Amino acid sequence: MAYTEDNPRYHLVKIRAMLNGVMRHCREDMGKIAEPKTQALFYTTAEVLNGLITTYSRYEKELEEKDGRLAA
Numbered sequence: 001m002a003y004t005e006d007n008p009r010y011h012l013v014k015i016r017a018m019l020n021g022v023m024r025h026c027r028e029d030m031g032k033i034a035e036p037k038t039q040a041l042f043y044t045t046a047e048v049l050n051g052l053i054t055t056y057s058r059y060e061k062e063l064e065e066k067d068g069r070l071a072a
Contacts, residue, residue, distance in 0.1 A: 009060055016056040023049040 003010035026046040030039050 009063055012056050012060045012063075016053055016060070019049050019053050019056070023053065 003013065005011075023046045026042040026049070030042045030046075033039055033042070
């Protein structure tokens with residue numbers, strides 16, 4: 001669904017997609033680098049971003065449910 005810029009979900013969706021892209025990039029680069037500390041840093045970064053992505057998704061769902069209650 002497309003949201004207008006004044007809707008918080010518009011920004012949530014955009015930022016979540018950006019976070020997802022960085023998380024995927026970190027996971028891909030882990031396999032390209034042999035240095036263990038760098039791999040650990042990329043792994044940790046990907047895990048933290050995954051947590052943020054989950055939080056964004058849950059908040060977006062909360063907003064959708066709130067909008068559904070308001071419309072009913």
